[in-house]
Amino acid sequence: MGQQCVIGIDGGGTRTRIVVADLSGNVLSYAEHGASSIHKDANAARNVQEGIADALAKAGRTPEQAAGLLAGVAGFDSERDLAWVEELTALPGIVCPRWHVNDAVIAHAGAFMSGPGIMVVSGTGSIIFAVTEDGAHLRNYDMHHYASSAARFLAYEATYEILAGHTGPSDSALVRRTLDFWNKPDVEELLRLALQGFASDPKERTRLFGQMAPIVTSAALEGSELARSVCDRKVHEAVVGVHMLGACFRSETVQVACIGSAINSTYMKEQFRKECESVSAKRYILQEPVLSPAAGAVMMALNRLGVSAGDDTVDKLLKHPCSRGDSSL
DSSP states (O other), X not given: OTTOEEEEEEEOSSOEEEEEEETTSOEEEEEEESOOOTTTOTTHHHHHHHHHHHHHHHHXXXXXXXXXXXXXXXXXXXXXXXXXXXXXXXXXXXXXXXXXXXXXXXXXXXXXXXXXXXXXXXXXXXXXXXXXXXXXXXXXXXXXOOOOOSHHHHHHHHHHHHHTTOOOGGGHHHHHHHHHHTXXXXXXXXXXXXXXXXXXXXXXXXXXXXXXXXXXXXXXXXXOHHHHHHHHXXXXXXXXHHHHHHTTOSSSEXXXXXXXXXXXXXXXXXXXXXXXXXXXXXXXXXXOOSBOHHHXXXXXXXXXTTOOOOHHHHHHHTTSGGGBTTTTO
């Protein structure tokens, strides 16, 4: 029993974060590897399996000593995805129960400690996930709503606006950095690249636009009107999703947390806070997540094993930086 461990996995569209902890919540190891989503990386299964093996080795544990594994996976949106999702964690020697959920579920568990609230995920991908007071699990997807606030969409829209000539004096730095990013001397050359599709491989194109997003969010903070208009539109889409899900809560006060590089960029986070808290009949309170998604996965794994995981477990998890709520932004 003393050598048993649980494995918590935050399987993102860019990186996979893996925490190995003992059954008391003490973190034994942490590892980061490549993307978990086959929609973003054809090598997703190898990335995750190598990450699990790496984390177990660092923890001084073998696969057979794992008592439970819980993975939150980006892109796991329906039962149709289960085949490729289960392959991610099918490391030889892992014979323990393996549970798989959407990555928003573990983010919510870490942020709200299984209590009610709305989790906004907006980084490589985007989803808004809520757990109501009655324990109902709701997604903006359920209403066929999608907030295109993920990183790549910021870059796409800013680039399109530049190509359309919708720029002004405040946007000069944004234009220059965009051209530098694509290694083009002027907008005319960037337009030629756009007509070629930017990149022939769709996954590579998605990756590049995701990498460009910080240029847009930084420009918004610096005062670019174009960047601000793009960010403001994306923030509004996220707020609409939050308020739709918030309407499903009985309480007039709803807790909200955000995770992901886009929504947690300085400009977008402040705009989200302002709009979310002011434009609604209900009161929305933005809070920082208690635990990181990977640590949330550990808590969920312990709970599913029937191990009591209370405040003492949380305190032990928080002794390691990987478990803190701001560690997966």
